[in-house]
Amino acid sequence: MRLSEMREGQQATIVRIGGNGALRRRILEMGMIKGTEIRVEKYAPLKDPIEIVVKGAHLSLRVEEAAQITVESLR
Numbered sequence: 001m002r003l004s005e006m007r008e009g010q011q012a013t014i015v016r017i018g019g020n021g022a023l024r025r026r027i028l029e030m031g032m033i034k035g036t037e038i039r040v041e042k043y044a045p046l047k048d049p050i051e052i053v054v055k056g057a058h059l060s061l062r063v064e065e066a067a068q069i070t071v072e073s074l075r
Helices: 021-029
Strands: 011-017 037-043 050-054 057-061 069-073
Touching: 011 021
Parallel strands: none
Antiparallel strands: 011 037, 011 069, 037 050, 050 057
């Protein structure tokens, strides 16, 4: 499943980071690497951006960026 398809409060483990170039590097620099647990905190009112929690840090991603991250649900 894609990170952008997760619901609020849902937890998952990162399986794959897609994309290329600056976007992929930015995602990796934020600590989102394969095997990292991630939780969707909330969506903005129009569903973009998405707020996530990675290693205790709150991060915001555009939904199109979140679609580049493949995750496996923990529940």
